[in-house]
Amino acid sequence: MPEDLYVIGVDYGSDSVRSVLVNALNGQELASSVYYYPRWKESKYCNAAENQFRQHPLDYIEGLEKTIKDCLQQAGSQVAAAVKGIAVDTTGSTPVAVDKSGTPLALLPGFEENPNAMFVLWKDHTGVKEAAEINEHATKFETNYLQYVGGIYSSEWFWAKLLHVLREDEKVRNACYSWVEHCDWIPFLLTGGNDVHAMKRSRCAAGHKAIWAAEFGGLPPQEFFTSLDPLLDGFNERLFTETYTSDEQAGTLSQEWADRLGLSTDVVVGVGAFDAHMGAVGGQIEPYYLSKVMGTSTCDMLIAPEKEMTGKLVKGICGQVPGSIIPGMSGLEAGQSAFGDTYAWFQRILLWPVQQLLSQSAVVDAETAKKLENELASRIIPELSKQADQLPINEESEYAIDWFNGRRTPDANQLLKGAIAGLGLGSDAPRVFRALVEGTCFGAKKIVDRFIEQGVPVKGLIGLGGVARKSPFIMQMMADVMNMPIRIHKSEQTCAIGAAMFAATAAGIYSKVEDAMAAMGPGFDAEYFPNPQRTGLYARRYLRYSALGNAIEHVSAHAKPEIVSDLQEQVER
Template identity: 55%
Template structure:
């Protein structure tokens, strides 16, 4: 019998990554990374206004490129035995679509309209709308529809972004039949769905970002949405009631896509999910193990047996959803709105004078900045430097989402140097990670170990050691360079019929641990004291805004 193979596609904030995997051994046979060309140019974005939009053509081009390039590496013998393909994306990243399910930005009249594009997870233009949703949910006299999403609705999520767009753009409002998450659109595109009503919606996306829950038999009521703003009236009926876990089949690849990508015509395409949830599976998530997906932001994922959690509601997180990670388990999400983005911001700040330098020379210098900063920051004594930072440069996701908050750096003086500040920024993101752990523990959720995946986890030893010291727990860094795409391939192996469930597939395919960072007792004590100062300063900043 011919061996079977699977594809995992991971859409991140800056790029699309793809892997072809042998599901019996878990070996990654080929991988490719595609950087979004329009996004790289900064098109359709305005960081000063926290506006971050992505053109669907970046996604389509990425899909074609990563699959074609990986297929080219493995050759036709492997390619013709690919049986499953699954996709994860960032989220909440919704887009307005017409009745045919086509993103409006793919229509000529909307091709350059940012409101017709996918609204990236870190777009915070809808803070006012999120506040209105939160206020109405607590005061309207009916069900509090935020109870399963940490009791706080965020501007990073589905409904806030939709309402903001409907208020700002009449043309998009009139043309939009429905709205879809990025993770729902790609499987629909690959399987040839031509009707927005037929798009299968992710349990993960709907539960964590759109207030879908089994207790409501679907989405919140029409009366709830119409009460927030009449602009939302009627939209609920053009969305969805049913949702699908990521181990379910979205459909079979459409013939035109099979031909274009060099794949068999019977490849099964899985229902989508968010990157952090599939990544957690690639990182070998298990009960009581917190998986930190550490990239531009962090997503922190836990799973637990339903009979252990019972009726426990964890306030201040990004939701708890049955089946959002693994079917039959409660998936819990938290995270930080900026992690790697904090360091990238600091690099841009330091590199500002280089604008007058020729591009090639500038790029060479910038590429060395963080490397040299890390070397120097490793020698900094945090007690002697006196520099403290608050990591809310892009607002706060968890605990208790508040995208109006701003970051801070304090304790600087004329002797403060760049490495002092850089280390303080790393420490601040580690303190933010600890605040998440303590929020879970305060609600009785046990966290006994930490698993780290993502670019920062692989590249920054100083960062991982500081996180281990601040958390007072070992940090297990996964071996795979593409653990999130590997997670998608695990779901593809279930969708393709190779394994009967995700847990079985994990045992064969999940990434092993590459390195363990152990907490250093003397630094744990230091950081326990500094963490209290972080909380004190954060409370002051939040109270003064």
Template identity: 45%
Template sequence: MADSDLFIGVDFGTESVRAALFDDAGACHGEAVVAYPRFGYGAYTDPANHCYRQHPLDYVESFDAAIINLLKPHSEKVRQSIKAIGVATTGSTPGPVDAAGLPLALHDRFAEDPDAMFALWKDHAAIGEAEEITAAARNWPQGDYTRYCGGAYSAEWFWAKLLRVVRRKPEIAAAASWVEHCDWIVGYLTGVSNSRDFPRSRCAAGHKAMWREEWGGLPDKPFWMSIDSKLEGVCSRLYDGTGTADQAAGKLAPALAEKYGLSAEVVIAGGALDAHMSAVGAGIQPGALVKVVGTSTCDMAVCDPEFLRSAGGEEKVVSGICGQADSSILPGFVGLEAGQSAFGDIFDWFGRLIGWRGAGKNNDAILSALSAAAEALPPVVDGPVALDWFNGRRSPDVDLTREAAVAGLSLGVDAPRFYRTLVESAAFGSRAILERFTREGVPIEEVIAVGGIANKSPLVMQVMSDVLGRPIHVAAAPQACALGCAMAAAVASGRFPDLGGAQEAMGGGFRKSFEPHKNGRAAYDVLYARYAQLAAQVSG
């Protein structure tokens, strides 16, 4: 191992950070996982009001511990073979920083103020602000700024969260800048000491902040002033340029190199969103739909820019998805992203709902028992059907005000049957996304799945295969995001010329495939029609 170039990939998830060590053939030589302590005990969250904030100390402390634990078993020779580090985070997860690039929550004055922290991707408190941005964009004389993010702006994204805080807290509105988590952690690693020097992620900016190169960057200041004059100063303190994840953002800050026992020559790759790096680690190429299946889902595809070019030379817009951005997933290709705001969260909610008295089991045990019982049940065309909008609808056609609904319940529906109904509803949401991509002309030749549920739940994956009517290949790499980050790091360090080369050398193929059952597909076509009918009724 020590004779190979080594790379660290780091995945900042919703509840923990995971670091893994890979060689240039993609073999994993250890991993370490550390949970965010404050977020873990519910600090700075208010689910009833859709508020989920994370303290920057959770990121720093957990990252430091993960790297130290990862490297503890390895010799000095191995440590000196580490050439680069790549990182990815959830998104959009922005936060305010001071002139030196320090998050405001690290100042005593703001230490307990959630608005001075990072707003986690699942924070939906800014639904009203998102609706204002959408309405203004659709009527903007120079063109609709939301046309490349599905035609509507989401409360999960950068500008809506920023606008809500700016209106609520004038003292925070004066922040020197706002930074996505993936950009801030790269700045932390490279020793950025000026808020203007943060490298800005192409995928975060393009998919979450309406950044477009042909617009000269972010939407212009007059647009934001038309929404709220308080945004004037904020706009001038943001950014114009962005970079891709395979570009070097700098080198590891000397103080951190000493702390971790690494060389100060270690290259730090540009930041990225975790789902996008999962797609890279899973081997995304044109024709593949990669589904990150976890607490929520992210569905990604890439297209050659010329494929999306119309006869008039303009880029075709794929309607109703979360965004399309040049070089956001794979440099040189247009990245397309959609997803569901809740997936595994739905099953977790149901386990907590029926086990609220404890029942002598923890939630994992409850879900395991439910899954085993539900797996033995066949689909029932005249049984209950549910909508998967438990956390709003992300795709197709974002609307986070939408709520879940159930039809067809009776006294004969027991817990395993209803659990299977929820699994089916989540798969139906996935089918709606796939059908939107194909209806819009995006070629989908194979479906690849990664993430916790893809690796742990045969029931969910088989139902999804039956509902989609397609085989689903589960990526071999259990930590696809960390592997994708390591691939980006390998390119940033010069080991490979591009991400395609890194994927070819470091990719691991598939671990397992799920084939659709003929009888299952026939039943699910009927149930999916009922799902679509219920969705239309609820949508009015």
């Protein structure tokens, strides 16, 4: 095998895109580059109060070109000729309305500033009503079309977002020919696609978010969608039947993109997938080990041999799909809608007076004020973690419910809200932060419990991503709460590295992705073990967490509008 074989992994996150250039023979990272979406950074096209989060395709295109060219420049001109493959992962479900050529409407005249013509980011919850309708509608059919997505459809997913956009925007509705996931569109773009019917759709995205299943012969029948809302009439035939795993080729670089990037048209482009799925591969996932990609949210991935999953359907998760992570294995996905976002929210609360009052200070100038703000922002979470780790804890200490962005799993419900309980006049910032961390760990334990209850063992945990690598405090608490060890993967970029592994497989350097994992994976560099002096206390506090969560869910489900209105009047008085 030649010594100069390289691949590129591209990882689209919520805030930025990162590309890595990797030696396909040993996994050595030659270069990496990050591009922060400028329009997203300005909060354009978003309205957090309405849970609307949209991203412009130009952010994606500009970032794709910039990061790959940066990597090639860092590595040297001789490397470009030896690049054999590119693969891409993205957030999801992050779909967009396209015309018949597969072009996102936001790239067409008249739609450039229309949020409904842009990618609907995974955490956009504007389709809550539509998701509820899909769940109710599915009960009317003899076939349970939601059985492979955990039995509950989420507002974070493909069909709820499509229906919401069609209902909300007549102009987009009239121009929308089809609906495309971000992870499918980028390979289509790179290969010069110009017919949406020729787009190779990801098994990962289709199975976990779009109700695709081989058992249905593809998507549910058109009648299922038309009887839900006539606006969906005709979409089945304009979508897809076949899906592809990420070890397969989407095609090769088009002449346009080869010229833009300085690469050859022989470079293979792999079929895309979601970030957590490729991240699990980059993190060297093993059967029955739960791989937790921990960032703004968590995505929890588990694989099991397909024959061992016969007759098992785990309720309330984000689906189980053969081949969605590793071909030949059933891929099971769960996760939390807010993890790092919970800590970031608390940081913003604490920074508010700094941001508001420093700018008005008569003591420091504007430049110094900005530097001080940035310094404090970088130090808040590390210092809170340090102080929280030293706190004594008992059964009555502050505790929290982690549904600050709704609940993804188990049992999706994006209408639920977070809570902090047990507060007193002695409750300070480290104590509240500690409660928030514990709440996110308890939310993670709910997922493990659901797998075990449904007959799928969890042998251990694999921690991936920024939170896993940067916070020993959170990881030790995770091990204590779960009462099982958690290994931390060496790579800081497991999603991008996983994409590189799939690029190497799609390009034919390896015959299967497991071989790429073995050759390119760097392994693990830390492991946290449960502290037996704390596991019992956490088990008791977990009961309090569960009881409060049940109460919040009951009130959310059963509170009558007139009661809510009366409470609001009392608050206003």
